[in-house]
Structure formats: C-alpha cells, structure tokens
Amino acid sequence: MAKAESNVSDGLTLELIRESLIRQEDTIVFSLIERARFPLNSPTYDKSYASSVPGSGGSLVEFIVKQTEAIQAKAGRYENPEEHPFFPDNLPPSQVPPQKNPEVLHPAAMSVNINKIIWDMYFNELLPLFVTPGDDGNYASTAARDLECLQALSRRIHYGKLVAEVKFRDERKDYEPAIRAQDRDTLINLLTFARVEEAVKKRVEKKAMTFGQEVTLGDDGNKGKYKVNPAIVSRLYGDWVIPLTKDVEVEYLLHRLD
Amino acid sequence: MAKAESNVSDGLTLELIRESLIRQEDTIVFSLIERARFPLNSPTYDKSYASSVPGSGGSLVEFIVKQTEAIQAKAGRYENPEEHPFFPDNLPPSQVPPQKNPEVLHPAAMSVNINKIIWDMYFNELLPLFVTPGDDGNYASTAARDLECLQALSRRIHYGKLVAEVKFRDERKDYEPAIRAQDRDTLINLLTFARVEEAVKKRVEKKAMTFGQEVTLGDDGNKGKYKVNPAIVSRLYGDWVIPLTKDVEVEYLLHRLD
Numbered sequence: 001m002a003k004a005e006s007n008v009s010d011g012l013t014l015e016l017i018r019e020s021l022i023r024q025e026d027t028i029v030f031s032l033i034e035r036a037r038f039p040l041n042s043p044t045y046d047k048s049y050a051s052s053v054p055g056s057g058g059s060l061v062e063f064i065v066k067q068t069e070a071i072q073a074k075a076g077r078y079e080n081p082e083e084h085p086f087f088p089d090n091l092p093p094s095q096v097p098p099q100k101n102p103e104v105l106h107p108a109a110m111s112v113n114i115n116k117i118i119w120d121m122y123f124n125e126l127l128p129l130f131v132t133p134g135d136d137g138n139y140a141s142t143a144a145r146d147l148e149c150l151q152a153l154s155r156r157i158h159y160g161k162l163v164a165e166v167k168f169r170d171e172r173k174d175y176e177p178a179i180r181a182q183d184r185d186t187l188i189n190l191l192t193f194a195r196v197e198e199a200v201k202k203r204v205e206k207k208a209m210t211f212g213q214e215v216t217l218g219d220d221g222n223k224g225k226y227k228v229n230p231a232i233v234s235r236l237y238g239d240w241v242i243p244l245t246k247d248v249e250v251e252y253l254l255h256r257l258d
Numbered sequence: 259m260a261k262a263e264s265n266v267s268d269g270l271t272l273e274l275i276r277e278s279l280i281r282q283e284d285t286i287v288f289s290l291i292e293r294a295r296f297p298l299n300s301p302t303y304d305k306s307y308a309s310s311v312p313g314s315g316g317s318l319v320e321f322i323v324k325q326t327e328a329i330q331a332k333a334g335r336y337e338n339p340e341e342h343p344f345f346p347d348n349l350p351p352s353q354v355p356p357q358k359n360p361e362v363l364h365p366a367a368m369s370v371n372i373n374k375i376i377w378d379m380y381f382n383e384l385l386p387l388f389v390t391p392g393d394d395g396n397y398a399s400t401a402a403r404d405l406e407c408l409q410a411l412s413r414r415i416h417y418g419k420l421v422a423e424v425k426f427r428d429e430r431k432d433y434e435p436a437i438r439a440q441d442r443d444t445l446i447n448l449l450t451f452a453r454v455e456e457a458v459k460k461r462v463e464k465k466a467m468t469f470g471q472e473v474t475l476g477d478d479g480n481k482g483k484y485k486v487n488p489a490i491v492s493r494l495y496g497d498w499v500i501p502l503t504k505d506v507e508v509e510y511l512l513h514r515l516d
Contacts, residue, residue, distance in 0.1 A: 030291070052353050210468060
C-alpha cells in the first residue's frame with residue numbers, strides 16, 4: 001500500500017496510478033468529514049476578522065494556508081512533483097537535502113497549477129454544501145481542516161498530469177495528432193470514459209457512507225445518517241474533481257510535444 | 259453534530275462530553291490511517307537530516323510541529339482550552355480578537371499538559387507498530403500527518419479535564435475527601451469503569467475495521483485487510499489513551515480545591 005502511495009519511482013504504470021487515485025478518495029472523504037466537525041465559521045473567511053494578524057492581508061484561512069505552505073516548503077514538500085502550493089509566489093526554497101525524484105513528467109508539467117480554480121470551487125461552491133451553518137469560534141482549527149481538504153483535492157486533481165502521461169505513452173499515435181493540432185476537444189474525448197467516471201462517482205458515494213457513518217457496538221438504528229452527505233461527495237467528483245482533472249490532463253498534453 | 263463538537267459553551271454535561279469523545283475516536287482512527295499511507299520514513303525523526311533547516315535544532319518533525327503550532331497560535335488555536343501545544347515555550351500570542359470561552363474548568367487546568375509524554379509514546383511506541391518500514395522520501399508530508407495524529411491524541415487525552423470536572427460536580431461528596439487527602443489511588447478507583455473501558459476498546463477496533471477497509475463497488479474478497487491493524491488501535495486505547503486520560507483527570511482533580 002505504501003508503495004503505491006509513494007512517488008512513482010519505479011516506472012509509471014496505469015495500475016500504480018489507479019491504486020493511488022483510489023487511495024486518495026479515502027483521504028478526500030476523511031478530510032471532508034473532519035471539516036464537517038465544525039460549522040461554517042464564517043469569520044475564518046472574512047478579511048476584517050484577520051486584519052490584526054501581521055502579514056495576513058487577507059482572511060484567516062489565507063494566513064494559515066500561506067504560512068503553513070511556507071513551513072512545508074522549507075521542509076521540502078514541494079520538491080515532490082505531486083504537490084502544488086496554493087500560494088506559489090514568494091515560497092521559501094527547500095532547506096533539506098534534495099530528493100532524487102525520478103523525472104517521469106515532461107518539463108511542461110511545472111507550469112500547470114490550477115489551485116486558484118480549486119480554491120474558488122472549494123470555498124464558493126463545495127464548502128457551503130457540506131457544513132452546517134453556524135459559528136463555534138474555532139476558526140484556527142477550521143482553517144487547518146480547510147487546508148487538509150484543499151491539499152487532498154489539489155493532489156488528486158493534479159494527479160491528472162501522471163494520468164495524462166501514462167495515457168499518452170500507451171496511445172501515442174492517437175494523442176500526437178491532436179496535440180500537434182492543439183485540439184482540446186479531441187483530447188477531451190480521448191480522455192473521457194463515461195463508464196469509469198460513473199463507477200468512480202458511485203464508489204466515492206459508498207465511501208462517504210462507510211466512513212461517515214456512526215459506528216456503534218451492536219446493530220442500531222443509525223443507518224442512513226452520515227457526517228457528510230454521500231450525494232454531495234458524488235457530486236464533488238462529477239461536477240468538479242473529474243472535470244478539473246481533465247483540464248489538468250489537457251493543459252499538460254497540449255505542451256507534451258514542446 | 260457540530261454543536262457537540264464545539265466548546266462546551268452551554269453547560270457541561272456528561273452527554274455532550276461523551277458525544278465528543280466518541281466523535282474524537284473517528285478523528286484518531288482517520289489520522290492513523292492517513293499516517294499509514296507513508297512508510298516509517300526515518301529521516302523525518304533524525305536530527306542530522308534536518309540540520310540545514312534554520313531554527314530547527316531538532317528533527318524535521320520537530321520543525322514542522324513547532325512552526326505550525328506558532329502559526330496556529332497566532333490564529334488563536336490555543337485560546338480554546340481544549341487545545342494544548344506540544345511546544346508551549348515561546349509560543350507567539352494570539353493575534354485575533356479574543357473569544358469568549360466559558361470558564362467551565364478550575365484555573366488549575368491551565369497547568370496540566372502531558373504532551374511531552376504523548377510525544378514520546380507516539381514516536382517511541384505507537385508509530386513503529388502501525389506503519390510499514392521503509393522510506394519513500396515524503397518527509398514533509400509524513401511530518402504533517404504525524405502532527406495530525408499528535409493533535410488528535412492530545413485533544414482526546416486532555417479532554418480528561420472536562421471528564422474529571424463533570425464527574426467531580428456530579429459526585430462531589432465522593433471526590434472531595436480523596437482530593438483533600440491527595441489520595442491518587444482512590445481518585446483512580448473513582449474514575450475507573452472497567453466495563454466502559456472494554457466497550458471503548460471494542461468500538462475503536464470496530465472503527466478501525468470500518469474506516470480502514472478497502473471500499474469497492476460490489477462485494478469482493480478484500481475483507482480482513484485493513485490500512486491500520488484494528489488490534490493496534492484497541493491497544494492504543496487500552497495501553498495509552500485511557501490510562502493517560504486518567505493521569506490528566508487525577509492531576510486536574512488534585513488541584514480542584516486549591
């Protein structure tokens with residue numbers, strides 16, 4: 001299990017990528033359930049609330065994400081090509097010995113980062129769907145949970161680079177003409193498997209039911225009550241994760257022959 | 259759900275505390291499963307590896323925990339009496355508007371922080387039991403996952419202060435003589451309910467099975483394979499979480515009449 005989760009160091013295979021994508025579903029569902037422990041807590045997202053925090057210049061969640069990313073950058077997090085910062089500007093360099101990450105991706109991968117879109121989707125569309133309204137005052141903890149959700153979604157969606165690379169290698173003769181023609185529609189069609197997408201949506205819904213249930217000793221009448229609505233997790237994948245992954249795949253592929 | 263998870267703002271009741279303790283079990287199990295995505299990654303804990311990181315002076319995990327706690331402190335995390343830092347010395351003050359946290363605990367609660375013991379237990383005893391050996395190079399992410407485990411365990415164990423307070427209020431005539439006599443053994447006896455402890459251990463084991471299973475569409479032969487060994491989660495509670503919670507309860511009660 002740990003092997004599939006590590007860097008794809010021993011050759012890129014569809015099987016390793018598939019295992020990682022499936023494992024990442026668990027992480028995403030866990031992170032949503034953990035965020036749902038807290039109500040909306042709107043001051044977390046309100047610039048005026050955080051105005052007294054030096055160097056914030058934005059909301060409390062911006063402060064927490066920016067500062068935590070800076071620490072993790074020093075610790076080498078973003079040396080791993082699977083990780084993408086939300087605030088890449090002025091990020092401090094890694095201060096740990098360099099890793100020998102295998103170069104499986106085309107260098108064009110470096111320039112693909114759609115975290116701005118993921119950020120807006122998460123706060124403007126997803127978050128209000130799965131947390132209760134209200135305010136319990138735990139804004140710092142709330143922002144830490146948001147960071148976990150954002151990082152899990154970002155990693156999953158940017159994994160599209162690896163998906164695209166392995167599909168490109170496997171069916172180079174199909175992809176090359178579309179890339180040369182910079183034909184997004186054909187690339188989208190090549191990357192779309194409706195049956196697989198439906199299965200993913202069903203599986204994440206089942207995961208939300210399994211991981212979000214109240215587990216008690218003995219059978220009880222708690223069935224059907226979940227910490228995060230499973231239909232919303234299915235919708236998260238159908239409306240955002242899958243389409244945004246394809247956006248990453250297409251952006252990557254358009255430059256694959258540069 | 260969110261209500262029970264918030265500060266105990268509307269009166270301390272055993273029912274609210276119980277709900278929170280049960281909900282915190284899920285958080286602990288999730289955090290262990292997420293840590294188990296990575297192998298041991300021993301450089302994360304090795305002082306020489308992090309020697310090039312300014313201000314670390316210790317291991318990479320120490321750097322990540324210390325620095326992340328400093329950010330969260332500025333954002334007000336430790337204004338909540340349920341949260342306890344692992345590195346309380348030189349923690350920056352909160353820079354957000356003060357919360358009106360209700361004073362449910364005796365002021366003596368402030369001085370009870372056993373995170374040093376939790377830290378040693380986690381790294382020296384628990385961690386080697388539930389992660390695979392090996393090294394995949396993801397040390398920054400590994401340390402971030404350790405922080406999540408540590409914070410979840412610390413919050414659960416220090417919740418003993420609230421448990422002790424509500425038990426004290428409910429059975430003041432039993433507790434007062436033991437407190438005046440500073441009689442730890444009698445306090446431990448008053449706080450021990452073997453039947454409840456057995457039920458907790460069984461429930462967390464069941465949670466590890468439920469949340470750590472491989473969820474697939476359709477029935478499959480994957481039963482009995484878990485991301486974290488359920489017996490170890492049961493042992494975590496039996497050997498460490500429950501006894502350490504009682505240590506917190508006793509330390510708190512010994513000063514309850516100061």
